Amino acid sequence: MLEIKNLHASIGDKEILRGVNLTVKPGEVHAIMGPNGSGKSTLSSVIAGREDYEVTSGDILWDGQSILELAPEDRAHLGLFLSFQYPVEIPGVSVSNFVKTALNAVRTARGEEALDASAMLKKMREALQLLEMDKGFLSRSLNEGFSGGEKKRNEIFQMAMLEPRLAILDETDSGLDIDALRIVAQGVNALRSPKASFVVITHYQRLLDYIVPDVVHVLYKGRIVKTGDKSLALDLEERGYDWIKKEAE
Amino acid sequence: MNDRLSAQYWLHEQELTAYSSEAVRDRRRRAMERFEAVGFPSVRDEDWKYSSLKPVLAPHYGLRPPCAPLEDEHLEFKDIKRFMVNELDSYRVVFLNGRYSSWLSDTTHRGFDVCTLSAAWKKYPETMDRYFAHLTHELGPLAQLNTALSWDGLYVVVPDHVVVDRPIQVLSFTTGSEPRATQMRSLVVLGVNAQAEIIERHQSLTEHPTWTNSVDEAYLAAGAQLRWVKLQHDGPEAALTQHTRIQQARDSRAQVHTVSTSGRFIRNNLDFLLNEPGADARMLGLTLAKGKQLVDHHTLVDHRAAHCTSHENYKGIYDDGAKGVFNGRIYVHEDAQKTDAYQQNANLVLHERAEVNTKPQLEIFADDVKCSHGCTVGQLDEDALFYLRARGIKEPEARALLMLAFAEDAIAGIDHPSLNAKLHKLIAGKLGVDLTLDV
Numbered sequence: 244m245l246e247i248k249n250l251h252a253s254i255g256d257k258e259i260l261r262g263v264n265l266t267v268k269p270g271e272v273h274a275i276m277g278p279n280g281s282g283k284s285t286l287s288s289v290i291a292g293r294e295d296y297e298v299t300s301g302d303i304l305w306d307g308q309s310i311l312e313l314a315p316e317d318r319a320h321l322g323l324f325l326s327f328q329y330p331v332e333i334p335g336v337s338v339s340n341f342v343k344t345a346l347n348a349v350r351t352a353r354g355e356e357a358l359d360a361s362a363m364l365k366k367m368r369e370a371l372q373l374l375e376m377d378k379g380f381l382s383r384s385l386n387e388g389f390s391g392g393e394k395k396r397n398e399i400f401q402m403a404m405l406e407p408r409l410a411i412l413d414e415t416d417s418g419l420d421i422d423a424l425r426i427v428a429q430g431v432n433a434l435r436s437p438k439a440s441f442v443v444i445t446h447y448q449r450l451l452d453y454i455v456p457d458v459v460h461v462l463y464k465g466r467i468v469k470t471g472d473k474s475l476a477l478d479l480e481e482r483g484y485d486w487i488k489k490e491a492e
Numbered sequence: 493m494n495d496r497l498s499a500q501y502w503l504h505e506q507e508l509t510a511y512s513s514e515a516v517r518d519r520r521r522r523a524m525e526r527f528e529a530v531g532f533p534s535v536r537d538e539d540w541k542y543s544s545l546k547p548v549l550a551p552h553y554g555l556r557p558p559c560a561p562l563e564d565e566h567l568e569f570k571d572i573k574r575f576m577v578n579e580l581d582s583y584r585v586v587f588l589n590g591r592y593s594s595w596l597s598d599t600t601h602r603g604f605d606v607c608t609l610s611a612a613w614k615k616y617p618e619t620m621d622r623y624f625a626h627l628t629h630e631l632g633p634l635a636q637l638n639t640a641l642s643w644d645g646l647y648v649v650v651p652d653h654v655v656v657d658r659p660i661q662v663l664s665f666t667t668g669s670e671p672r673a674t675q676m677r678s679l680v681v682l683g684v685n686a687q688a689e690i691i692e693r694h695q696s697l698t699e700h701p702t703w704t705n706s707v708d709e710a711y712l713a714a715g716a717q718l719r720w721v722k723l724q725h726d727g728p729e730a731a732l733t734q735h736t737r738i739q740q741a742r743d744s745r746a747q748v749h750t751v752s753t754s755g756r757f758i759r760n761n762l763d764f765l766l767n768e769p770g771a772d773a774r775m776l777g778l779t780l781a782k783g784k785q786l787v788d789h790h791t792l793v794d795h796r797a798a799h800c801t802s803h804e805n806y807k808g809i810y811d812d813g814a815k816g817v818f819n820g821r822i823y824v825h826e827d828a829q830k831t832d833a834y835q836q837n838a839n840l841v842l843h844e845r846a847e848v849n850t851k852p853q854l855e856i857f858a859d860d861v862k863c864s865h866g867c868t869v870g871q872l873d874e875d876a877l878f879y880l881r882a883r884g885i886k887e888p889e890a891r892a893l894l895m896l897a898f899a900e901d902a903i904a905g906i907d908h909p910s911l912n913a914k915l916h917k918l919i920a921g922k923l924g925v926d927l928t929l930d931v
């Protein structure tokens with residue numbers, strides 16, 4: 244469903260992605276690991292349509308169609324979801340109104356009917372329950388004053404509401420305590436299906452105990468330099484990145 | 493223009509002061525003389541540096557005798573309905589071309605007075621003598637001009653311990669087939685622990701240039717509470733210059749909301765004189781300007797006594813070639829210990845041609861005070877915009893949502909759902925989105 248072909252992207256004259264190739268099929272879970280600054284978040288942003296980055300060559304296909312020309316919102320309407328490494332604080336916009344607005348925007352863009360108030364409420368309750376979140380969350384300003392862990396949980400809450408076909412989780416596990424990690428993983432796993440795919444970006448193999456990946460990639464200096472199965476994550480945990488860097492250079 | 497205005501005064505002084513005490517006549521006369529001496533403010537005046545009155549004064553305004561009654565002008569309720577907050581049970585004081593329109597109004601004298609100045613000159617000369625132009629004699633030429641020439645406007649007098657049971661909507665309409673300049677004046681006197689709420693709107697119904705010059709004087713006795721909403725959503729050729737001055741006694745509270753969304757030229761002067769301990773002044777302002785609009789806010793909080801509080805929060809969003817001015821003066825006198833003054837002015841500038849000049853002006857002569865202030869000028873947060881869009885919200889809505897969120901706390905605290913809804917509708921309309929989005 245997602246096919247990234249020889250993707251090059253830069254900001255200013257700085258090339259950050261230098262030929263990324265990645266194919267994610269329906270139902271698959273891919274993990275992407277890699278040292279700080281290797282371009283993982285940049286890759287997520289480019290997939291989601293952030294305009295600050297210029298795609299200089301290559302392509303991103305969704306169901307075989309290029310999405311490079313699509314606005315971020317259009318990509319979301321296709322069923323793409325990005326859980327941000329650093330969710331943005333937006334004072335004055337409440338979680339509930341934001342989620343309602345987003346979900347109905349996605350639904351109407353797909354030609355589905357907007358959910359009425361009671362259906363919306365029911366759906367929100369279920370998602371809250373799944374993520375063991377208090378409903379007081381809903382009336383708070385989006386991410387404003389949220390703890391690191393609360394922000395991440397809120398991202399997964401939104402994912403549960405939007406039910407994407409492909410979710411990219413950018414370090415959703417950083418900043419989570421052990422219980423929160425389990426709960427967030429639970430939220431992700433609840434969404435797993437033969438149709439839904441995930442790209443999980445993480446520094447820690449621990450998350451992968453809960454969300455078991457089909458494939459593990461290592462991104463280094465803007466390229467995927469190694470791909471393996473979940474045992475690769477264990478290797479990395481044990482040996483670090485030095486051997487990969489050596490191999491790559 | 494200056495000569496025509498002054499001729500108008502001297503020609504009609506008799507009528508203007510026919511029912512007034514000599515003291516009031518003197519006040520008017522001195523005001524006219526002051527205006528004649530200094531003329532209109534120009535950009536050479538520090539207070540008018542960024543706001544040239546030239547375009548406002550350029551049209552050849554038809555001037556009519558200041559006390560002349562309504563002639564053949566006529567408005568039906570259906571013509572003005574859309575400018576009012578209709579679902580709100582309220583008193584209504586409606587003016588047409590500067591004259592009271594009893595036909596469209598709903599006033600009262602039962603327990604308190606909600607009526608007009610034109611009536612009060614005859615009916616309540618002592619009250620007029622006591623209050624008219626007492627707060628305004630030191631003000632600039634526009635206020636002086638108004639003191640000399642104003643005849644009609646809102647009159648609200650509430651005895652001690654009386655709460656006006658409904659909000660008072662004041663609407664002043666301008667019509668006609670030529671440019672028109674109007675002087676509007678209001679006087680509000682609240683007794684001990686009295687309360688009142690005013691919703692004010694000036695509206696041009698003609699495509700010709702209009703200019704309303706208005707002055708409000710409000711006197712709050714101990715414990716009185718005044719709430720005032722100024723809805724500045726006038727036509728594209730309308731100019732408004734306004735000076736509102738509120739004097740507060742012990743433990744009184746005044747809150748003024750100024751929402752400026754359209755009109756070619758808006759200049760608001762808003763002054764609070766905190767005369768006795770415990771007085772509290774709140775001012776909230778929201779400005780949404782685009783095209784060639786100019787919106788200029790000059791506020792003053794004069795902390796004259798100890799233990800007073802003031803809270804000011806103005807937000808502005810400027811697009812296209814719009815221009816904004818915010819000048820927030822806080823003056824804390826030597827005796828005003830334990831003053832607690834807060835001032836915040838935040839602005840979004842959405843276009844490279846738009847500009848805003850913001851200046852806090854704190855003059856503090858007491859040592860034991862808490863004063864905080866902040867001014868910001870910025871753009872929409874691109875990270876926030878991307879976040880919203882990445883969740884499926886289209887760009888125009890995402891922008892509008894961020895602007896509304898930015899604006900929200902500057903219109904908070906309006907208790908009437910219908911007024912609130914009206915405001916949100918005006919704002920959404922201004923932002924160019926059909927907002928089923930509620931923030």
Ligand SMILES: Nc1ncnc2c1ncn2[C@@H]1O[C@H](COP(=O)(O)OP(=O)(O)OP(=O)(O)O)[C@@H](O)[C@H]1O
Nearest residue numbers: 254259277278279280281282283284285286295328
């Ligand atoms: N907007 C930007 N402007 C300038 N440089 C940028 C920008 N975005 C990313 N970079 C640079 O690109 C490189 C890759 O950054 P990116 O955030 O994608 O790394 P990452 O793999 O997600 O790192 P981490 O593990 O620390 O989250 C870094 O050197 C970063 O400084």
Ligand SMILES: [Mg+2]
Nearest residue numbers: 283284285328
């Ligand atoms: Mg990152």
